[in-house]
Amino acid sequence: MIPLLLFSSNAALAEEKSEKWHDETIYFLMTDRFMNGDHTNDQQVNNEDPSAYQGGDLKGAADQLDYLQEMGITAVVVSPVFENEAGAYHGYSVTDYSKLNEQFGTKKDLQKLVKKAHELKIRVLVDFPATRVSTDHVWLSDTDKADWFTSRSNQQDPAWLGEMAELNTANSDVQKALVDAAETLADDTEIDGYFFSNASQAEPAFWTAFADRLSKLHLIGELKDMTPEEGAAYEEAGLDSVTAPWVQEPLRKQFATVDRSSEEVKNLLLKEQEVLNNPLSTIHVTDSVLTDRFTLDMANENMFPGARWKMALTYMYTTPGTPAIFYASEIAQNGESGVDSHGLMNFRTDQELVDYIKQIAVLRSDLPALRRGTYEPLYEKDGMSVFKRQYKDETLIVAINNTGETKKVTIPAEELDPDKELRGLLAGDMSRAADGGFTLILDREEAEIYALAEKTGINFAFIGAMAVVYVTFMIFLYIVWKRGKRAVNKE
Template structure:
């Protein structure tokens, strides 16, 4: 809490003194987002009337979460610093499919989560809090009980009527024939209808790379005002660029997920691979700042499980990873429960109920770095330049207009003392820490950064501060008044003693 208060108080002062660009009005585009992926059924139960299939004694059954529950917790998400939420699929599903991927009808809503009107109410409430709502839309595979499979005229709408899926807990599913233009038209129609009726801001197309890039062009043409994100499962960065060109507004950086987890699951791991991938994104992707970076996902083991297997404390590991994701180029995204270090293997075990009453230390830290990300345009839109990389100690520079931010992350097991050439920054300025209040001035042509193990600092390059005489005078005045007050109290007490 002390750190968070320091950031909230000091950031505005430091930015103004550094003539930073934060004073500019935030532009309303998608480069300023921090995303929160949530599984509706596992988040919050706000309406008991739709709990028909709920069984809280069975982790593989519905647990009761719904649209009303999300709506009730919007203030929590706002305070956490989330500007967009991505909610799990909303269409009708086969019995027990709490995750939403086993779609049986694109024309109906999943009654376990609520109605279209309740989703619209959620969207309206979110917009009042400046939170955008994106709906996950599986468009390449559906339930083996999907209504289209019962239509003899739609046989060619599928390439497989039933095939085992990965991860295994998804069971058997049917694969849609995305090369069939009728399939595309039906899916686009469903997407347009839901958007028109609810006012959502975009779609997250899970498994998007399972279809050819051109499959998504019509979605873009029919939904020009919506933000369309494609999940690149196993696709290379070069392949992902083709999906952007075909009409998707952003892609997930699937190539980064495992390297980030590998780097931050423990200490003293090389950070070179992630650095090189981030540099490559700047040259390959059409819009690298919109690329979505995730460490956790609903279809994988929890990142916390990786940390546990390394016998590491999850809180510190998550702080390091999230600091990196919140300050590196791209759009940071976390899966619900990551802020409380939720654990579990892929499937129901990793889809535990959200606990809003757990230890708040990590939650408070996320709030702190979220404030910095929103207050510092360089962290959202700036250029990216690595300054130092060695065995888990990472230092990089983000620059936007007149604002320069330096991020230092010590993901090692011991205190690090490194120097950065003043030629990379400005010898006439100083580095002022916004997380912990650290400060560094150039000496002998270099800045020195000292960081304890498993700690991070975000520095603003600012004009050097001199002696603050006004502040000193104010403090002296306070002490003088306090001393006079004590003297008067003592004198009054002495007088009262004499009179008695």
């Protein structure tokens, strides 16, 4: 720390957090696997069977909101809360949209969770499965609703979801019934929005009625196997933002190991800026409830998950878009898609990765350029990425060395300002222009976020104070030595 203290440290530009959703950092919370806060609703719980309910509930989630706030989370997506078929701990096999899942608690429990979250300035969204339901759904037993389904039983992907009935989203009555259910729950609980899982199974126009009736809520659509251009159609239809499946797999491939090209993800991010209506609100994730854990990719590459996660999350938190974390990613949860990847959350695990997430979350919160700034790639080669984010008078340079060796990159001075310096905010690095460029040196698997700032001079007052302390200490040692010598001579 002493070399840093020799220089004055002007605080980086900060700005009041706006109401815009691209400022958020999202956490996907699987209720049953997160925290058991009320044992009175454990009727279906069987802790000996990982495919059964494990006891997590809405009260438990509310009890851990402080943990999420400390990690820099500002919005939570709660897994589906509607009544489900027996054993469907994940919540996607809905049997009745007019009732809540008793395993997770009551409507009052959800209201309490929302109330506490709002006190902590955390927004709450609910995962709303609106394209497929349980084969035991109450609508299936109503003969007047025979045309509400395109399939009464169809094997789902991934396979662990089992057989489900698929809703006829082209039917206006289906659309109205779903919007009514969504509006009722929102009015009763004051949630902030919905995450429509499997949204791409319905045509974009299907979501327009949701946008019209739920105009005060933030609506996110989960897309699968789509391009940015196709995702833009869902925004045009009224969804406020969408997930980015086009980025997810390339991002995982890039950071599962070292020395992988970053060109594909860079180009996709630029494409998002070009074709999406709300590119800064686009949701970027690595793993989700449906996928293998990202940690499994790392394990398959024989890599240490902690370093891999740090690189990936730094990239997600500093590139354009809204970063989202699936529960337990912060403890590097492992497993194949399904039950294996839906382990219980462990709040007592190693805190190193959690602490790192806190650090980059603070920077993302305090630096508007990371949330709203322009995006300009400056250098990309085999895992070494350098890019510029700029917002108003704030200029940041992000350097991520996702390689197996130390890297040196020189940024031409004219790209920035030769009369200023780059001040590191993660590791405290510093660079000044010399020979026409700013030189950045990063060790392997290291990242730095630099703020372009006015040059700082040597802090002579601090050096003087340190000199006085040093001289005083030397005089003290001399006096002690002299007294000791006299005592020996007297003996």
